Amino acid sequence: MESKLQFAQALVRQAGSYIRQHMSDDLAIETKSRYDDLVTNLDKDTQNFVVEAIQTAYPDDFLMGEENNLRHPIKDGNVWVIDPIDGTVNFIVQKEDFAIMLAYFEDGVGQFGLIYDVMQDKLYSGGPDLPLMMNDQTLEAFDNRPLTRSLIGSNGSMYAHNVSGISNLINQTLGVRVYGGAGISMAHVLSGRLLAYFSHLYPWDYAAAQIIGSQLGYELLTLDGEQVDYQSRQMVMFIPSAYKQTIQDYMERGK
The missing domain is CATH 3.30.540.10 (Fructose-1,6-Bisphosphatase, subunit A, domain 1)
Structure with a gap:
């Protein structure tokens, strides 16, 4: 290999x-x-x-x-x-x-x-x-830093329209960053510059990051917390496993 x-x-x-x-x-x-x-x-x-x-x-x-x-x-x-x-x-x-x-x-x-x-x-x-x-x-594993000392990346439209409570979650952090590309955004998650990333993606947009991130303490899931299907375009989140429940709780309250 x-x-x-x-x-x-x-x-x-x-x-x-x-x-x-x-x-x-x-x-x-x-x-x-x-x-x-x-x-x-x-x-x-x-x-x-x-x-x-x-x-x-x-x-x-x-x-x-x-x-x-x-x-x-x-x-x-x-x-x-x-x-x-x-x-x-x-x-x-x-x-x-x-x-x-x-x-x-x-x-x-x-x-x-x-x-x-x-x-x-x-x-x-x-x-x-x-x-x-x-x-x-x-690349270092996720360092478990607090939400209040973190930045989150997001698709601009999903953030602006508070899809599934994403902006509610981001309002608990130091802010949002919109880079206009999944690869660059998820690379920033892998390097620790962003805590998480939310977007609307096809399999080729997320496949590489999911493989690397799974070894560093991150998960790639749909906004409903399900596994991605590797077939269609889906709204997804690339998040630290340690914050999965916290993030889902904020998003559930935002629905």
């Missing part, structure tokens, strides 16, 4: 280099489900780059990806889950705060995940039997 992780680490760095080389090109930008759900030719090209490398190295493995309707179920064999550019709006408008994410499963069990902050050159990676690292620094 370690050799496969090393392959994945090299691959996402190569993909990041590819993006940096081409991000100043004229981009073809398309709208998907709504005006702020965008995809560029570089999203598609980056996914094709990653897919081709995986298929060459591991021809018997399967793929789930954001683009091109790659939808192999994670419980069926060896499956890679790919998000080529998470935070596409940030990528288009700001040229930063976007990530490449890659996760690897065997018969539904997450073996490792990677979140690569492309412009900061920060690679978060690891799994149940692998080192949990940000570049060459060990």
Whole structure:
């Protein structure tokens, strides 16, 4: 498994280099489900780059990806889950705060995940039997700090509309941070910069963080506290297990 992780680490760095080389090109930008759900030719090209490398190295493995309707179920064999550019709006408008994410499963069990902050050159990676690292620094387990000394990340609309009492919970903390991308936000949870993160996500948005976070004291659940389905877009929370009941109590009162 370690050799496969090393392959994945090299691959996402190569993909990041590819993006940096081409991000100043004229981009073809398309709208998907709504005006702020965008995809560029570089999203598609980056996914094709990653897919081709995986298929060459591991021809018997399967793929789930954001683009091109790659939808192999994670419980069926060896499956890679790919998000080529998470935070596409940030990528288009700001040229930063976007990530490449890659996760690897065997018969539904997450073996490792990677979140690569492309412009900061920060690679978060690891799994149940692998080192949990940000570049060459060990990721520390959740430190059980109090809500009143914490920040929480959230989807802006969910916070503004107090979905399931999220803003009630955040009002007990030092405030909210909205980064515009799941990968960057959940990387901030893994590094301890955020206590938790709430958003409306697809499987490729959360797969890598769930694998890494499960080894550091975090859980990825729906807002109702159920396991995510790895099939559809769901409202989810990435939270410390130590605060699960407290967070659910605030959210229950907010319904």
